Amino acid sequence: MSGGAEPADPVSAAVARAFREERAIVLATLIRQAGDFQLAEDAVQDAFEAAVTVWRRDGVPANPGAWITTAARRRAIDRLRRNRSVADRAERLAELTRLETQHEEPSMDDESTIVDDRLRLVFTCCHPALEMPARVALTLRALGGLTTGEIARAFLVAEPTMGKRIVRAKRKIAEAGIPYRVPADEELPDRLRGVLRVVYLIFNEGYAATEGDRLVREELCDEALRLGELLCRLMPDDAEVWGLSALMLLHDARRAARVDPGGHYVALDAQDRSLWDQGRIGEGLAKLERAVRLRRPGEYQLQAAITTLQIQAPNTEATDWAQIAELYGALGRLNPSPVVELNRAVAVGLASGPAAGLELLESLLGDPALERYQPLHAAHAELLSRAGDTAGAARAYERAIALTANAVERAELERRLGALG
Amino acid sequence: MSQYMLLVYQEAVEPAEQAEREKVTPTLLELHASLREAGLLVGVQRLRSVESATSVRARDGQTEITDGPFAVTKEVLAGYYILDCADLDEALKQAARLPMTGWGTVEVRPVVSADEWVELVRQAGVDVPDEAVKDLA
Numbered sequence: 383m384s385g386g387a388e389p390a391d392p393v394s395a396a397v398a399r400a401f402r403e404e405r406a407i408v409l410a411t412l413i414r415q416a417g418d419f420q421l422a423e424d425a426v427q428d429a430f431e432a433a434v435t436v437w438r439r440d441g442v443p444a445n446p447g448a449w450i451t452t453a454a455r456r457r458a459i460d461r462l463r464r465n466r467s468v469a470d471r472a473e474r475l476a477e478l479t480r481l482e483t484q485h486e487e488p489s490m491d492d493e494s495t496i497v498d499d500r501l502r503l504v505f506t507c508c509h510p511a512l513e514m515p516a517r518v519a520l521t522l523r524a525l526g527g528l529t530t531g532e533i534a535r536a537f538l539v540a541e542p543t544m545g546k547r548i549v550r551a552k553r554k555i556a557e558a559g560i561p562y563r564v565p566a567d568e569e570l571p572d573r574l575r576g577v578l579r580v581v582y583l584i585f586n587e588g589y590a591a592t593e594g595d596r597l598v599r600e601e602l603c604d605e606a607l608r609l610g611e612l613l614c615r616l617m618p619d620d621a622e623v624w625g626l627s628a629l630m631l632l633h634d635a636r637r638a639a640r641v642d643p644g645g646h647y648v649a650l651d652a653q654d655r656s657l658w659d660q661g662r663i664g665e666g667l668a669k670l671e672r673a674v675r676l677r678r679p680g681e682y683q684l685q686a687a688i689t690t691l692q693i694q695a696p697n698t699e700a701t702d703w704a705q706i707a708e709l710y711g712a713l714g715r716l717n718p719s720p721v722v723e724l725n726r727a728v729a730v731g732l733a734s735g736p737a738a739g740l741e742l743l744e745s746l747l748g749d750p751a752l753e754r755y756q757p758l759h760a761a762h763a764e765l766l767s768r769a770g771d772t773a774g775a776a777r778a779y780e781r782a783i784a785l786t787a788n789a790v791e792r793a794e795l796e797r798r799l800g801a802l803g
Numbered sequence: 804m805s806q807y808m809l810l811v812y813q814e815a816v817e818p819a820e821q822a823e824r825e826k827v828t829p830t831l832l833e834l835h836a837s838l839r840e841a842g843l844l845v846g847v848q849r850l851r852s853v854e855s856a857t858s859v860r861a862r863d864g865q866t867e868i869t870d871g872p873f874a875v876t877k878e879v880l881a882g883y884y885i886l887d888c889a890d891l892d893e894a895l896k897q898a899a900r901l902p903m904t905g906w907g908t909v910e911v912r913p914v915v916s917a918d919e920w921v922e923l924v925r926q927a928g929v930d931v932p933d934e935a936v937k938d939l940a
Binding site for chain 2: 466467509510511512513516550553554557558559560561565569
């Protein structure tokens, strides 16, 4: 439903628009009221199906969101009457029936109820008791506007497989008693980190992967950006929420430049900068500033700051590598990882010369877990070559080439090996 | 007098086969009643599907929560707790307090209430008289 062209006939277009703009809000509220994720989702689905017929017959209502809310609630009541396995069924029915006889629409509720419901939905979909692929799929389906088929295509799995994954996740929510609420204060920081991880994973899945349907992958980036935006609205006091949103915008601004017309990946320093989306970069920088003003540094803010330094410099030589090395150091202290350490070594090598970079690589090269990590050997080769050790560089390039499965990467490494002379 | 815990292991099956299994309910009711009469029965509960399981462990001082049952063969079931909790978050929070999470794993499984057990049996087409319900769990 999302991303595609608007359907030509006005009723279908109105239904598609309502789906995109209202579905997550209606669903979030109905899950709380009906007390069951699956039942609420089915009821909302029923309402959209009914809309196609009724709106064609009676015309598109003045407030489509309110129409969908009422229709979905009625369907939920019908379904609840038939389904006896829902916990607190009698109370749920009474509450829904009470809302039904009231003439106020829940969509007219105060803004904070809607915000709370959407937050509940975010935290339920990203609950750590669900396996990661299920968190991702559920978030995209319930909060983003993606259908099961679209999610399946984006993650290169068959639609029935993805459907089963989503059904299983919803069953686990119901059976295990995963609560529909915003976590208590003492759990909140941890759980929010988990939510951000899900959103960033969605973004990276769309941004970093080189295989699969490109349009669908762009949709994943768009969904992640929308989710980032939503979290900024819902949790404006958290610096990392702004940091993640900034980071995704700064990466996404270069989407068009990172693939050449032949579909090949283009490294940062070879990108045509006129293709960068300056509006998006500005948006990202504004968000990063807002994050920094909250004075709670975190991994996404640091990564966004590194990206900012890289894209604001006119080229590799003029980049402030010393500052970048420092930011990687801070990132490594916050979240120690060999990948961060490798990036720091590369930055130090560019800031203070290859010998300093090679010194930092020593411990990584001795780590058996990284023996087959191609980027480590490619970086090692680069530093050795700049240090004048041509034979050592050639060995390291050969190592890296043997470890790469990607044809484009292999061609690039072979070119550099050949250029050693 | 000692207490013994009897652990029921069985393969998870498709709904049709599960419905077939529910047919043992009259036998179970008799069995539970006779155990209770003999003063042996402390409690009997049915667990929800293994798909609803969540595992909690602590490594390097960090609580890790993962979807799914605990499945490493070297560790054996060493005991159990039955807690009344509002929701999964509460159960996970209490599970994380157990020092055994530091070396072992605590699997958190929701228990099927007596009412629900009866409902499942009846949905499978097996008749259970209301007065027998107290003997089920």
